[in-house]
Amino acid sequence: MxxxxxxxxxxxxxxxxxxxxxxxxxxxxxxxxxxxxxxxxxxxxxxxxxxxxxxxxxxxxxxxxxxxxxxxxxxxxxxxxxxxxxxxxxxxxxxxxxxxxxxxxxxxxxxFMAGKEPDASDDLPRWYRELGAISARLHRHARGFAPPDGFVRKAWTFDTIVGDGAYWGDWRAGLGLRDDGRALLQRTADRLAAETAAYGAGPDRFGLVHCDMRPANLLVEGDRLGVIDFDDCGFSWFVYDFAAAVSFQEHEPYIPELIDAWTSGYRSVAPLSAEDEAAIPMFVMLRRLQLTAWIASHAETPTAEAMGPAYTDGTLALAERYLSARP
Known part of the structure; x- marks a missing residue:
């Protein structure tokens, strides 16, 4: 607190x-x-x-x-x-x-940058298509960026996202989480550990990313989509930027539409392989597990207070669906 x-x-x-x-x-x-x-x-x-x-x-x-x-x-x-x-x-x-x-x-x-964050009352696919193009430009820049001496940022890996070295706390402390829920999320974490390891972290897939382009860090004014708050930028998977962009709304039924919009916008600027696109749901589940820990460890923040134990319940439902789709 x-x-x-x-x-x-x-x-x-x-x-x-x-x-x-x-x-x-x-x-x-x-x-x-x-x-x-x-x-x-x-x-x-x-x-x-x-x-x-x-x-x-x-x-x-x-x-x-x-x-x-x-x-x-x-x-x-x-x-x-x-x-x-x-x-x-x-x-x-x-x-x-x-x-x-x-x-x-x-x-x-x-x-100060003027604007409002996009929300469900807006044309979200339109803005996520633009966000996909922005992400592609950002990733292209990151691949060619020559960091100055002394450049250091956190690495967002499986271990630091939801593993033993997690920066945002232990998902096992999720608000309202009981033993049966912990067992379900442990199976999910084990599956994600294997899947992210198989996906790999080569330079074509892993580099410097914003890591928090969620609506709260986007500002719309007219046709402009501005991006703020690079506080969590670091080294992670490039397509993890999409997972971060749907933070706290991973359970919404419109997420597949946002994936389509984001990948379409991305491909308007740079290539995105079918394998990378197929990995997006994996990273969305990984992010959801991470944010379940964040809410517990940042319980005094307005975002965490608004989510509460209901967010943990939603994580359990997503985990059940995720595992059932990957028998």
Whole structure:
């Protein structure tokens, strides 16, 4: 239960104290936008708006955050993707810090990007077709990207997604999960371990990805689809980007339509093999298991509170269907 009121009050005070480093008055309007891994604030200084992200304690190192910003800068410079510019401080540095009772909090500021997230009331296949094209451009850039010295990002493998080294906690702690459910999910995890190993992680299938292009990190304005929040970018399977893009909606009946739209958009830019497309349901199930753990380990976040034990129940239903389709 990290993000309780007292902690959030300290973070807002830290953000206000850091604002002069970007040439913003400490009396600017500061509003909490989201809590997920990080706490993100909208700052309005008389018409100039920026988004300030305070990083979750003990999640990313300073080197990892600097590497994220380096990739964002390269993506912007090459025109690969529309994403907000990281804003340097008056001293030219992108990554800043403030003291929180002796603990160092990492802080980054970005340009404000207007728009709304696409939802089920929109033409979702249209936007997932565009997202497929964006993903293909991003992956093409990643394959040719020459990381700067010291570049380091997390690797999202089976072990770090749902295995013993999982970054987001143990799926066995899923909210409301009982012994029979754990047994079912263990069979599912065992199957996924074998299937991901058979699929492999060669350079044609595994590389630098965004890893969180879900609707909450997409901004629609007119015909533009912007992508924000590269906080989870790292090394994983390229088609895992689709699984991440349907986070928290994996159970919806329209997912096959979104797969068709995403793969169509992807192929409008770059090749996608039939084997890669066939692997998408495997990665969707893997992501669902990962998010079942995330909800339990991030129970204080609004997303986790909205999902609750019902999400675990949905995971069990998906796991039953997944295994029955693969006898």
């Amino acid at each position: 990290l993000y309780q009121d007292a902690f959030l009050a300290r973070l807002e005070a830290g953000v206000r104290g850091a604002l002069p480093a970007w040439g913003v008055g400490a009396d600017a309007a500061v509003r909490l936008l989201t809590i997920s891994e990080n706490a993100t604030y909208l700052v309005d200084d008389g018409g100039r708006r920026l988004v300030v992200r305070v990083h979750r304690p003990d999640y990313h190192t300073a080197a990892e955050i600097a590497s994220e910003l380096a990739w964002i800068s390269s993506l912007r410079e090459t025109g690969t993707i529309e994403t907000p510019r990281p804003i340097p401080g008056l001293d030219g540095t992108l990554l800043r810090h403030f003291d929180d009772g002796g603990a160092r909090r990492h802080v980054v500021a970005f340009e």
